[in-house]
Amino acid sequence: MGEKKELVKPLVIESVIDAVSSQGAELVKSTGMGMIGSIATDAVASFIPGLGNAYMSYKQSRLQRNFNTFEEELVGRITRLDELFKLKNTEQKEELDRLCELVLGYVGDEPQEEKIKYLVTGFMNIAEHEKITEDFVLVFYDMLRDLRIIDLTVLKLYGKNYLNEPDENVNNYQDVLDVHGISYEQYETIRRNLVRKGILTTKTDVILEKDLEEIEKAINELQKSLSMATNPKNKSKLPTLKKVKLKSKDRLELTKFGKDFIRYFLEELS
Incomplete structure (x- = not known):
């Protein structure tokens, strides 16, 4: 009764860790398509078939670049991320997984590829916390999105x-x-x-x-000057006020x- 429930479904973050660990940045660079990027672009193509070819091409190209950059930025930190993930209990793992899905959404939509490194840094800091709320993540990532x-x-x-x-x-x-x-x-x-x-x-x-x-x-x-100005016996020049x-x-x-x-x-x- 008191035991923590076991995870019953594959977690997105586990797929991310496995994908980045198995490939590494050099493979992503040499092939031009990381595993995460491949999955994401295939998903766009299959779920939004009605869009024009030009827009689809742009969308897929941006997704590919962004997720490739995401994997390249994450590869040097993947050991630490794996360690942090394994230290968490079942509830914390599921919470981190939900936040990972949110971050991946921001990665896919980001128009400036240079900002991906900041998205990754933010996610690593999420993983460092034992508990962090979804609202907190949304506030910070929404602000980063707008900058x-x-x-x-x-x-x-x-x-x-x-x-x-x-x-x-x-x-x-x-x-x-x-x-x-x-x-x-x-x-x-x-x-x-x-x-x-x-x-x-x-x-x-x-x-x-x-x-x-x-x-x-x-x-x-000013008081001294006024006093001199109102004194009929005063013959001196009034001082210049600074x-x-x-x-x-x-x-x-x-x-x-x-x-x-x-x-x-x-x-x-x-």
Whole structure:
């Protein structure tokens, strides 16, 4: 009664582990078609026969490239994934399998092949946890789906202090402009978009004490000037009032969600 139920159906993640373990990245590269990619493209061809040939060709080609890249990225981590899978109980294995199916869906739909490595890193971090909810995975992967490579480069810049191995090629905003060939105005648009998505936020860097001192000094000078101006006996030239320069300023920083996001997709926990 108290024993855990045995798995009664083959798991997708077991097929992934077996496929990648048996092939390896070199075989995928040499044949141009990994096992996962082959299964996926065959499935598209058989289940959606009514689509036009041009669209089918594009869809199959993208699926093939994406799943080949997925296997290549996973092959160096497959031993660790297998170890993690074997350490889990039956319930955890089934949960990880459901999440694997979700991730494979994102892999198949991803228009930017370069982002596949981040999908794999995220999945490895999923496997490292004993329990992780489907909603949590969907929130993070939906956000990654909506971001482009250029957005992730900007996040690497803001995440340099939060990653164990920051990108050495991205040290300032000029590096972002040079890498992607964009203008500063376009860079600003990307930053504003990341603020809207809740990944970056405005931080008020308040040097409050110095600002208050400057305001107090300006008020005192204004009072002195008014006193002189209203004194009929005063023959002196009124002093020139100085413009108050406050040092407080707004700047952007990662939100807590943003920090969790970059750690989740840009760096493995193991």
